[in-house]
Amino acid sequence: MKYRDQAAAGLASIEEAILGLLAERPEGLINNEIARTLKLESDFAGRQKNYLTYSVLGGLLKRGLVKREKQDGKQPFKLAR
Incomplete structure (x- = not known):
C-alpha cells in the first residue's frame, strides 16, 4: 500500500502542476509544451x-x-472554467 500511496x-502533484501552469497560460498549451516546461x-x-x-x-x-479547443491547427489544453 505504501507504493500506491506514493504514486x-x-x-x-503532477496534476496540480499542470493545472497551475494552465492557469498562468489562458491561451493554452499543447502536450509537448507542458512536458517541456515541467521538465517531464x-x-x-x-x-x-x-x-x-x-x-x-x-x-x-x-x-x-x-x-481542448482547435486553435491555429493545434488543439491546446486549457483550463475548463
Missing part, C-alpha cells in the same frame, strides 16, 4: 513521446478540469 501523491519530457526513443503528461491530461479532461 497517488505523485499523480496529484520522456527519454523514450520510440514514437510515444511525453506520454506521462498526455496520460495525466486525459484524466483531467475526463474529470472536466481541462478542455
Whole structure:
C-alpha cells in the first residue's frame, strides 16, 4: 500500500502542476509544451513521446478540469472554467 500511496501523491502533484501552469497560460498549451516546461519530457526513443503528461491530461479532461479547443491547427489544453 505504501507504493500506491506514493504514486497517488505523485499523480496529484503532477496534476496540480499542470493545472497551475494552465492557469498562468489562458491561451493554452499543447502536450509537448507542458512536458517541456515541467521538465517531464520522456527519454523514450520510440514514437510515444511525453506520454506521462498526455496520460495525466486525459484524466483531467475526463474529470472536466481541462478542455481542448482547435486553435491555429493545434488543439491546446486549457483550463475548463
